[in-house]
Amino acid sequence: MAKIAFLGAGMMGLPIARNFLRGGHDVNVYNRTLEKARPLEALGAVLAATPKEAAAGADLIFSSLINDDASRATWSGPDGALHGDVKPGAYAIEMSTVSLTWVAELNALAKSRDLHFLDCPVAGRPDVAESGQLKVFAGGSASDVDAIRPVLAAISKSVMHVGDVGSGITFKLIYNTMGAIQVAACAEGMQACEAAGIDIAVAAEGFATGATGSPHVARHSRYMAENSHEDPVQFSGNNRIKDLAYGIGLIEDVGGQSVIGHAAKRVYEQMVELGMGDLNDSELIDALRVVHKKDRA
Ligand SMILES: NC(=O)c1ccc[n+]([C@@H]2O[C@H](COP(=O)([O-])OP(=O)(O)OC[C@H]3O[C@@H](n4cnc5c(N)ncnc54)[C@H](OP(=O)(O)O)[C@@H]3O)[C@@H](O)[C@H]2O)c1
CATH class of the missing domain: 3.40.50.720 (NAD(P)-binding Rossmann-like Domain)
Structure with missing residues (x-):
């Protein structure tokens, strides 16, 4: 041992x-x-x-x-x-x-x-x-x-x-960039369904069982629909932003582009601006609800 x-x-x-x-x-x-x-x-x-x-x-x-x-x-x-x-x-x-x-x-x-x-x-x-x-x-x-x-x-x-050496973290940062993008897309999709009058429990079921249903989307759409998030917090909005900053930096350093990574980072930053950065990443939908309400006012 x-x-x-x-x-x-x-x-x-x-x-x-x-x-x-x-x-x-x-x-x-x-x-x-x-x-x-x-x-x-x-x-x-x-x-x-x-x-x-x-x-x-x-x-x-x-x-x-x-x-x-x-x-x-x-x-x-x-x-x-x-x-x-x-x-x-x-x-x-x-x-x-x-x-x-x-x-x-x-x-x-x-x-x-x-x-x-x-x-x-x-x-x-x-x-x-x-x-x-x-x-x-x-x-x-x-x-x-x-x-x-x-x-x-x-x-x-x-x-x-x-x-x-270095390739483990390189892969992980690209992997997490893709994961962060999926969770941000899930929050936007779920919030859009809600704004359009679709029952979000139905939407979550549809996203989870359709071609959209990655493990991230399946898990997070359920938390969002049930309005029941992990307690204690497992992975915060701030952590998503940290990972995206490292991931986007790396992708651009190797000559790639991360148009969607930048966009996802901007979506999570709205959590921070609302004082919600320490909450679970799945609570991003609540930040988008607030932004939506403000935009409609
Ligand atoms: N949570 C997940 O789902 C998950 C999944 C995969 C990978 N990860 C990665 O795993 C790593 C740990 O994440 P976690 O979820 O365990 O985070 P965490 O619960 O917030 O723990 C963070 C750790 O870092 C220490 N720390 C923070 N700032 C420090 C500083 N300035 N000097 C020395 N120590 C400091 C903390 O010490 P204190 O206790 O004193 O604050 C604690 O030991 C991160 O890189 C994260 O991205 C997380």
Whole structure:
């Protein structure tokens, strides 16, 4: 069994770390707000006061943090994981949805400490993380990916090796850009049905069972129709905007276009302007209702 350092005990990090513990691994956990990691102690986790302390001597160091700033502070801040007594030849694995620019920088920092680096962002919401059924998009050498597969088995149902370092996050950001566009399109479609006098329960059924029915549309149209959203919040409007900013930046950096990505970002920004940015992405329909009412007044 491996000695794991896990950095970040948020909605995703907590269940992921829990599944590593259930898998029989030794887990040291760091979270900026220590109390949030407390539930892991009952399963045998050791809580660390700093990322540096958590990472010392670990075979694998994983992180699940909100964005570039959080990842930078945790890996390379004054008490960052990379500034401690890391074990040469250990694996540093970034699971957060961060920018490709930061992943490239982090890879260089990890290499300078003789660590193997992989970007392994994940797909699946906290309930999927809890059931150990995440999809991992891995960027790294084939030998590094194969070396960590047995450990990833505790948290995931599949590990897709996308390519070299950086390709996991590249794929994830394009994947999340498409996902964010689908949810925004779903909110606009549902709100338009409502404005046109169609029963939105009927609309949700039609969207979910027709050619429009991706898992995102099926799930979100139901929440919107039932006016019953995930509690606690699983993925917020602010997070959608974060992902779209990284995703659009990457797509444009490689010479692609993201006309629809920009449009979707603008749709979510209306949530923020109404003070609703911390709500579930499915609550976007409520922001569109307010905008619609204002436009009609
Ligand atoms: N939620 C989802 O459905 C989902 C699905 C797939 C991937 N993801 C990705 O998984 C990652 C984690 O998301 P989450 O849903 O677990 O978010 P979350 O519940 O908001 O947790 C965020 C984590 O980042 C830490 N953090 C925030 N700002 C920080 C800072 N400045 N310095 C150090 N730590 C900081 C938080 O620490 P505190 O507890 O101290 O605030 C917490 O550990 C994100 O990159 C997200 O995009 C999320």
